[in-house]
Amino acid sequence: MKATEIRKGQVVKFDGQAFLIMATEHITPGNWRAMVQTKLRNLNTGTIIEKRLRSTEDVDIAFVETKKVEYLYSTGTEHVFMDNENFDQISFANEMVEDVMPFIMPNTHVSVLYCDGKALTVEPPRTVDLKVVETPPALKGATVTNQYKEAKLETGLTVQVPSFIESGEVVRVDTTSREYVERVK
Secondary structure, eight states, X not given: OBGGGOOTTOEEEXXXXXXXXXXXXXXOOTTSOOEEEEEEEETTTOOEEEEEEETTOBOEEOOOEEEEEXXXXXXXXXXXXXXXXXXXXXXXXXXXXXXXXXXXXXTOEEEEEEETTEEEEEEOOSEEEEEEEEOOOOOTTTTSSOOEEEEEETTSOEEXXXXXXXXXXXXXXXXXXXXXXXXXX
């Protein structure tokens, strides 16, 4: 596959190692040749690197298998999930899943990506419903314009919500943009 065809969320291989594409940007600077700037997470070590590819360069897409698992609990340094089919427990170091853990409550079903038989990373659902535990009260008369305020959710995640949202309500949050989507009734 050409470098211009890769997208966020795909798993690619460089130098025999699997990398998750976290961001891509197609750049065409003035009189230079086009290139693709990528932000990659090494799925073996968890480190994040940036790599620039020529637009004509070939990229190896890794074969990735997805399995449904259930989040069980966290210890200080790792998070434990259970395979729904064979009940095996899978542990992930905090560095590998720290960006998705604010969206996952205990007993939540998520997907785990496997490459070459090894569990690589956790993918949360596209949106999650979380309860607001702390937010300032709404301002009276602030209905003319869209005003947002900060709300702390039950997992510790903080998002901007409309001023009519109160503590105790459940809101839907997009896991890719980390933004408020709607109030859940």
